[in-house]
Amino acid sequence: MRLPDFEAWAIFASVVEHRSFTAAAEALGLSKATVSKAVTRLEQALGTALFHRTSRRLSLTESGRALSSHAARILAEAQAAEEAARNEAAAPQGLVRIAAPMTFGLMHVGPAIADFLADHPGISIDLHLSDEKVDIVEGGFDIALRIASMPDSSLRARRVGAVTSHIVAAPAYWDRHGRPGHPAELARHACIRYAYMSTPDVWRFRGPDGEEAAIRITGPLSCNSGEAMLPTLRTGLGVARLPGFIIDQDIASGALEPVMENWKMDPAALHILTPPSGPRPARVRLAIEFLAKRFTKTCPD
CATH class of the missing domain: 3.40.190.10 (Periplasmic binding protein-like II)
Incomplete structure (x- = not known):
């Protein structure tokens, strides 16, 4: 029975991790040639290319991507076994x-x-x-x-643990445009959208009596950073849905005011x-x- 080339698998995993033959070689204390030969040896054994190689770029092939998790598992299990064998009391490195x-x-x-x-x-x-x-x-x-x-x-x-979100705006904004008591009223407000939400233009709520509401929102800003929304919010230009860890201090200081706290949004943790x-x-x-x-x-x- 021909044993798997575990060294080549581990070297392949390191190249994937470091995204470079040179960086993997430095991390492993090997020459770049040794790393390259190991990957080539593995490719020949598998009968498929693992990387697309150019003079400027290294990227995984479809086969390489599919096999990278197996390689990472082989490397992680080997490292875990060696650490256990050395002495769990020793300081991890x-x-x-x-x-x-x-x-x-x-x-x-x-x-x-x-x-x-x-x-x-x-x-x-x-x-x-x-x-x-x-x-x-x-x-x-x-x-x-x-x-x-x-x-x-x-x-x-x-x-x-739980991450609770709030609907907030500056008090001056609410004073000008009114404080909504039902999610449907948000449709007429200037809402700031978080681009990485699965549905950034739709906010979903569940009321205290179990009522569900899905509201399509519009507004002057779409942003892929919650923190970057704060200047627009603080100057009273819109409404946002943000997690407490971003806005708790602004709520405590009175710079931002939450509304509809009895309506819960999609749970997150x-x-x-x-x-x-x-x-x-x-x-x-x-x-x-x-x-x-x-x-x-x-x-x-």
């Missing part, structure tokens, strides 16, 4: 790649990472902030923080997502537990 939403990342993840690194000097973090929904497997991330109502997925999802792989390296498990404990206080149910 290595890189953890984390993706998080932009505003939540700036306000909460960045400070959390600073504390985590201070406690674990052997671990390094590659933090990617974007409100765009990232592909964890293709992007090579160990952890992704996502605020959403999670659909069925092959990813592992750990719910951390903060989740920690991880790829559908087997055992995780100790450094990743440690980061997951740290972030879960930290953000349970930030997003209480």
Whole structure:
């Protein structure tokens, strides 16, 4: 029986993670030629190309994309086995790649990472902030923080806590245009849309008596950052639907005023997502537990 080329699979996973033969070689302590030969060896064994190679760009083929999660699993399980064999009591070391939403990342993840690194000097973090929904497997991330109502997925999802949204505007705006008591009244207001919502032009509500309402909204601004909406809101130019972690301070100061608090919007929660792989390296498990404990206080149910 011919054994799989586990070294080549692990090197392939590293190239996918680092998006470069050169960066993978540096991370693995190998020559670029060794890395290239291992990937070529694997391609020959599989009978398919794994990468599109040009002088300026490296990208996965369809076969490479389909096999990348298998390679990541092989590498992660091997790393986890080695760490367990060495000594779980030893301080974990290595890189953890984390993706998080932009505003939540700036306000909460960045400070959390600073504390985590201070406690674990052997671990390094590659933090990617974007409100765009990232592909964890293709992007090579160990952890992704996502605020959403999670659909069925092959990813592992750990719910951390609730994220409550509010309909807000400046008091001066409400004074000029009236405070709505029913979601249907929002149709005549200048509403600011969040571009990364699944339906940015439709806001859905459930009333205290179970009534459901889906309102098509219009307004002067569509934006892919909740934080970037704040200047427009504060100057009294519109209405927005935003999570509490962005606007709690503005509500407390009186700069923004929530309305229709008895109407609930689509439920959302903060989740920690991880790829559908087997055992995780100790450094990743440690980061997951740290972030879960930290953000349970930030997003209480």
